[in-house]
Amino acid sequence: MTTYSVVIPVYKSANCLPELANQLKKVFEELKNDYEIIMVDDCSPDESWSVITEIARTHPHFKGVQLLKNSGQTRATMTGIRIAKGDVVITMDDDLQHDPQLIPHLLEEMEKDGGYDGVFAYFPKKKHATYRNVGSKLIRWINAHAFGVKELKISSFRLMRRYLADIVRQNHSASATVGGLMLANASKIKYVPIQHNKRFSGKSNYTLGKQIKMAFDNICSVSMLPLRMISATGLIAATLSGFLICFFLFEYFTGGITLPGWTSQMILTAFFSGLILLSLGVIGEYLVRVLRELQSTSVTAIRKTVGFPENESMISISNADLSDNKNNIPQRD
Structure with a gap:
């Protein structure tokens, strides 16, 4: 049976997480396959880690990781991918703008036409401010030319097969993005249009400036x-x-x-x-x-974990630990 790993970087989303967990649990119980949900707390200043801890203690398939310092969405996502054990790795945001109920649809699209290496969900109409939508279109145009494709429609809601996730997790760059690494290492990628929901609670932490920085990281890290x-x-x-x-x-x-x-x-x-x-x-x-x-250090520092077997109070996941495809959490000495 195919197993699934869902990686969710978390920052200032304490109010969103219980509803997100409930929806994910319902979706994967209907799929009737083994799964794990990895929530990576990017040193959020709110009560996100307390909520993650409670969810992991009451839901057996949920796991939590708290980073030692705020490292940004990309590094938090990479940390989750390095831990993930599933045959298919799914990344998504924590604010419910990415609808968990559309995961089965994306999985079906991944299997069409002989199967794809990865799938990006994209949003024809985004629930963002006008200036962000205009900025997103400009950044997509720049990225499309950087990667040599006619049109680039990507988001942080994406699926990748195990072998592609292994390639992504082996990258030691300090600035390469997950989407950029997927595009740079696989040609059979599918873009699927879906609905973009309004944020469940709070305000977005992803500004236009961060979008521009990520576009520049994409270009300079994996493109000449x-x-x-x-x-x-x-x-x-x-x-x-x-x-x-x-x-x-x-x-x-x-x-x-x-x-x-x-x-x-x-x-x-x-x-x-x-x-x-x-x-x-x-x-x-x-x-x-x-x-x-x-x-830069080759170690991703983690303060706490919850939901893993033999949980440690503090662990580190290094690139050396991952080079031989170890997927389990390293044990404390």
């Missing part, structure tokens, strides 16, 4: 698009410089320039100074990311 853009810009600049040289030579020999050299020097200096600064900016961004990778 910025470097290729610089190369193309350099080629265009060299071509334009050739035309400028020919033009100024023509003007010089025909007497059209009264101060020989001044105009061409100013234009060329400004043009190439801007180009050099732009190039240094992009190269500098890559160097920052290299330094971040060198300085």
Whole structure:
């Protein structure tokens, strides 16, 4: 029988979690397959961890992980994926904007046409502010060009098979996103339109600025698009410089320039100074990311867990522990 793992990063969603747990329990009981629900508390300042603890103690298939510090949605999700044991790994948000009742539909879509490596749910109409929807469209366009696809329709509501989840979890990058890694490592991906619900409670913590940062992380972490853009810009600049040289030579020999050299020097200096600064900016961004990778630890620090066998008060999950495909929680010394 296929087993399922659902990974949910949690931040400021204490009021949403009981209803989310009830809906997930109902969905998977109807599927009649083994499952686990992993809620990863990203060091939320509200009562999220207390709620997760209570849910895990009263529901046998629910597990909780509390990170030692706030690490962001992507790292919290990666932590859950590294723990997940299911044949199919599902990631979703904690605010019920991703409808749990649509999981069976997404599972059916994954099996069509001979089966897909992964499935992204996307929302034709989002229950967000106008500025966020406009920003999302722009970011999707940028990401589509970065990954070389005609149209990119992705969200954090996604499904992946075990072998793709294993590839994603082996990535040690400090900034790569789950969606970007899926797209970079699998070609048979399906995009399924679904309804986007209103947030069950509270306000979204995912701002337009965070969306832009994630888009930039997608591009720079798993795509060479910025470097290729610089190369193309350099080629265009060299071509334009050739035309400028020919033009100024023509003007010089025909007497059209009264101060020989001044105009061409100013234009060329400004043009190439801007180009050099732009190039240094992009190269500098890559160097920052290299330094971040060198300085980052390979350990995801966890403060507490609940719902796992032989639960520990504090554990760490390292990349070394995962390299040999160990899926269980490491035991305390």
